[in-house]
Amino acid sequence: MNKLLFTVITLSSILSFSQTDEEVFRTIYTQSLTNGKSYEWLNHLSNQIGSRLSGSLGAEKAVAYTKEELDKLGLDKVWLQPVMVPKWVRGAKEFAFIESEPGKTTNVNICALGGSVATPALGIKANVVEVKNFEELEKLGKENIEGKIVFYNRPMQPDLIHTFEAYGGCVNQRYQGAVEATKYGAVGVIVRSMNLRLDDLPHTGAMTYEDLPVEKRIPSAAISTNDAELLSTMLTLNNNIQFYFKQSCKQLADVQSYNVIGQITGSEFPNEFMLVGGHLDSWDLGDGSHDDGAGVVQSMDVLRLLKESGIKPKRSIRVVLFMNEENGLRGGRKYAEVAKQKDENHVFALESDSGGFTPRGFSFDCNDASFNQVLSWQPLFKPYLIHYFEKGGSGADIGPLKSETTVLAGLRPDSQRYFDHHHASNDIFDAINKRELELGAATMTALVYLFDKYGVNPISSSETIKN
CATH class of the missing domain: 3.50.30.30 (Glucose Oxidase; domain 1)
Known part of the structure; x- marks a missing residue:
């Protein structure tokens, strides 16, 4: 290897290792806003494939497309998880x-x-x-x-x-x-x-x-x-x-579909799993750009941004694109069922299913010790105008993973325009703002980075006694 190139790579590794959290955040946001893939992916998902009603041809094409794109990212593993889903036609x-x-x-x-x-x-x-x-x-x-x-x-x-x-x-x-x-x-x-x-x-x-x-x-x-x-x-x-x-309209027999899953295997704790995801299916009136194409491509970009930012996760990080959230939640339940069968330890899960608008923060479904840890990170997000950190719900697809120690989180974008589009024919790609979408992807990546670096706090002794 060229000595100069070796020196540059080595120096880059040292600098990356010694970066502060503020510097890592800046790198993540810069990568997303200048080199993001979420908008490009959503363009294809919305305009080349279109609506993705559970059991439809559109859903089938979306499974194939997103798996192909995840394969291109050079992840450690990409696979399809079979799930039977309802097929209703309008x-x-x-x-x-x-x-x-x-x-x-x-x-x-x-x-x-x-x-x-x-x-x-x-x-x-x-x-x-x-x-x-x-x-x-x-x-x-x-x-x-x-x-x-x-x-x-x-x-x-x-x-x-x-x-x-x-x-x-x-x-x-x-x-x-x-x-x-x-x-x-x-x-x-x-x-x-x-x-x-x-x-x-x-x-x-x-x-x-x-x-x-x-x-x-x-x-x-x-x-x-x-x-x-x-x-x-x-x-x-x-x-x-x-x-x-x-x-x-008509209800037909169930058909087989898939959750699409990609993974970066952790370097220190490979058996501790962190999940980020959205649902791949949509309703059929529009093309599902906000609900939930945005969450799908943001979740995909989290893993890409981690790699592009030089972050080597300690824990195994998965992107899961769930099928059938809209009319059955079969994908989320199947994923949790398989995880339980394999005795997989999911310590954290983040879902984006509130549209691709400007991110405002997160809601968390977790114990008090974990939430107090999250609150200590607020100053890192403040320069990006992310101020909303509240205990509350997370996401429908990750709900079945709930336990006393797992932290569940939901990205919370500005919601004032969301229901103008929700489940309607104007939920289309033209309603998406590129910069807002990319800010959301960066915000999700930043939270995943923090939980991977610092881990999840166990339940405090006072909570154990109280419960």
């Missing part, structure tokens, strides 16, 4: 209108909810009863609901700064609305889209029939917020108006 575009009097109709925007049954071939037309919650359903009773379409019209609470809290406050009407309406003899369900703004875009999402027999299941659809306002106003003026909708 079919022909839905159609709906409000009929104020015979022959006088107004078309409205709807979309079938994920997992819903179809309407009869000629559709459903019936009177409408509007409610805000399940308690109102119960008060109305079967005599006022039987044979009608239930219209759930509880908006997301606009004065809540944490928009995921607003989402959580009304999503049960979408998920359980059909089950509850069936108890009172309803023939269909229309749900106001989970969206903080008024627009013409219906937002899909998962719903459940629980253990209802197939013959008792009623079709369920989301209606845009503008059209929900229109329907509500028209009902105020005339409660005898009728609503018509037609959808041809």
